[in-house]
Amino acid sequence: MSDKGALVLFSGGVDSTTALALAVSEMGSGSVTALSVSYGQKHVKEIEAAKKLSRYFNVRLIQLDLSEIFKFSGCSLLGRNSGEEIPKESYAEQLKKTNGSPVSTYVPFRNGLFLSAAAAYAMSLGADEILYGAHSDDAAGNAYPDCSEAFNTAMNTAIYEGTGGAVRIRAPFVGLTKAEVVRQGVGLGVPYELTWSCYEGQDEPCRVCGTCRDRRAAFLANGLDLY
Amino acid sequence: MSDKGALVLFSGGVDSTTALALAVSEMGSGSVTALSVSYGQKHVKEIEAAKKLSRYFNVRLIQLDLSEIFKFSGCSLLGRNSGEEIPKESYAEQLKKTNGSPVSTYVPFRNGLFLSAAAAYAMSLGADEILYGAHSDDAAGNAYPDCSEAFNTAMNTAIYEGTGGAVRIRAPFVGLTKAEVVRQGVGLGVPYELTWSCYEGQDEPCRVCGTCRDRRAAFLANGLDLY
Numbered sequence: 001m002s003d004k005g006a007l008v009l010f011s012g013g014v015d016s017t018t019a020l021a022l023a024v025s026e027m028g029s030g031s032v033t034a035l036s037v038s039y040g041q042k043h044v045k046e047i048e049a050a051k052k053l054s055r056y057f058n059v060r061l062i063q064l065d066l067s068e069i070f071k072f073s074g075c076s077l078l079g080r081n082s083g084e085e086i087p088k089e090s091y092a093e094q095l096k097k098t099n100g101s102p103v104s105t106y107v108p109f110r111n112g113l114f115l116s117a118a119a120a121y122a123m124s125l126g127a128d129e130i131l132y133g134a135h136s137d138d139a140a141g142n143a144y145p146d147c148s149e150a151f152n153t154a155m156n157t158a159i160y161e162g163t164g165g166a167v168r169i170r171a172p173f174v175g176l177t178k179a180e181v182v183r184q185g186v187g188l189g190v191p192y193e194l195t196w197s198c199y200e201g202q203d204e205p206c207r208v209c210g211t212c213r214d215r216r217a218a219f220l221a222n223g224l225d226l227y
Numbered sequence: 228m229s230d231k232g233a234l235v236l237f238s239g240g241v242d243s244t245t246a247l248a249l250a251v252s253e254m255g256s257g258s259v260t261a262l263s264v265s266y267g268q269k270h271v272k273e274i275e276a277a278k279k280l281s282r283y284f285n286v287r288l289i290q291l292d293l294s295e296i297f298k299f300s301g302c303s304l305l306g307r308n309s310g311e312e313i314p315k316e317s318y319a320e321q322l323k324k325t326n327g328s329p330v331s332t333y334v335p336f337r338n339g340l341f342l343s344a345a346a347a348y349a350m351s352l353g354a355d356e357i358l359y360g361a362h363s364d365d366a367a368g369n370a371y372p373d374c375s376e377a378f379n380t381a382m383n384t385a386i387y388e389g390t391g392g393a394v395r396i397r398a399p400f401v402g403l404t405k406a407e408v409v410r411q412g413v414g415l416g417v418p419y420e421l422t423w424s425c426y427e428g429q430d431e432p433c434r435v436c437g438t439c440r441d442r443r444a445a446f447l448a449n450g451l452d453l454y
Contacts, residue, residue, distance in 0.1 A: 064295060064296065065295075068291060068292075069291065069344050069347050069348065070347060070351065071351075072348065072351035072352055073347070073350075073351040074351075101391065102391050106391075107347075108346070108347045108348075108350035108351050108390065109343060109346040109347045109350060109386065109389050109390055109394075110347070111389065112343045112346060112347075112385055112386065112389045113340075113343040113344060113346075113347055115343075116336060116339040116340040116342075116343040117296050117340060119335070119336040119339060119340075120296050120297060120300070120334075120335045120336045120337070120339075120340055121296065121299065121335075123300075123335035123336060124297065124298075124299035124300040124301075124335050125299055145388060145389055145390060145391035145392075146388075146389035146390070148388055148389075150384070150388040151385055151388040151389040154381050154382075154384035154385035154388055154389075155381075155385040155389070157377070157381035157384075157385075158339055158378055158381035158382040158384075158385050159336065159339065161372060161373075161375055161377040161378040161381060162336050162338065162339045162372055162373035162375075162378040162381075162382070163335065163336055163372060163373075164328065164329050164333075164372035165372075167336075
């Protein structure tokens with residue numbers, strides 16, 4: 001737990017909203033800042049959800065646009081690549097096709113970049129902890145190599161050393177499945193109906209992309225009938 | 228040496244220009260991209276130098292503005308903090324006063340952020356190597372913790388793991404002093420008169436800030452009468 005203040009890497013999805021609720025429950029909303037990064041994703045609904053939820057939790061929200069950095073990427077998540085279809089399969093099925101390479105929704109080194117930006121903000125604001133909603137399902141296979149334990153460990157060391165010991169990453173859910181994250185969130189009173197996960201940029205969740213499927217399963221495992 | 232292409236983290240200063248010259252000598256200019264990041268620094272002359280030098284070496288230059296991320300920082304390098312004076316002392320003298328904490332020209336986790344952005348670009352462009360001009364003088368004391376060997380090692384691992392093994396950092400000067408970097412650069416024909424290092428945003432180098440002093444000493448050690 002942080003002494004000085006926490007910065008939560010916050011997308012408005014299930015995992016990072018649970019991390020935000022945890023930080024607020026530990027420290028009070030005045031010591032917590034949420035950082036929401038847009039990167040040219042199709043799902044700008046995420047950003048609307050981040051705004052609603054930061055108001056709900058009464059925390060300061062910093063918004064940052066890093067889409068410029070991904071302008072050469074062919075990732076299917078990016079709005080500019082509107083011809084690229086987002087896979088309608090579970091991650092396990094997608095990984096069979098990629099032969100262990102990252103899936104088409106991998107955004108190049110996104111988490112490394114977001115955590116580095118969070119470290120810069122945290123140090124400027126005098127916060128000593130970055131909260132990050134990584135959990136064990138994300139790291140399965142090699143779908144998202146920037147969610148792996150090897151990545152998380154090295155990035156944590158890089159941030160601790162590179163800030164002269166001023167900032168640490170804390171990933172409280174790293175040993176949990178998404179269903180277990182939701183179980184914790186239910187205990188913390190997270191309003192999951194306000195969160196947004198779908199990769200498609202429509203008004204309603206598509207219910208068939210990998211992230212819609214995963215989210216639905218985690219809710220059902222906790223007796224929540226939500227999409 | 229890279230197989231597929233190199234991205235050089237490029238400020239237009241002495242060290243990164245030497246790294247750019249090394250990459251071009253190894254691979255040819257068509258396989259090399261330079262990435263120049265502005266972060267709100269007073270010394271925008273750096274960016275002009277980066278443009279001139281990328282034309283000189285005939286490499287593609289990508290320019291990125293990350294100044295938004297540092298808007299809460301009190302670092303004396305940032306143009307917005309125009310009341311903050313840049314120290315007119317060597318780093319060793321500055322460190323005596325900070326008691327081992329970072330010096331006032333430390334920009335929070337700047338190198339971590341720049342390397343992460345470079346990893347994202349490298350992966351999008353199909354380059355497998357990030358060249359980075361870190362050398363042993365930068366890491367002295369704890370002036371810049373994001374230049375330390377512990378940071379470099381961890382960041383290298385984070386980038387390798389987080390890109391699924393697609394991108395590595397290479398810091399060819401990490402065991403060299405700045406004077407030894409210049410010696411290599413002289414052998415590579417680097418036009419050091421086009422580089423810019425001074426932290427003050429004036430037309431001419433101030434000749435008294437830490438980086439002006441270091442640069443001058445490295446040139447003199449190689450028989451170059453330049454500022």
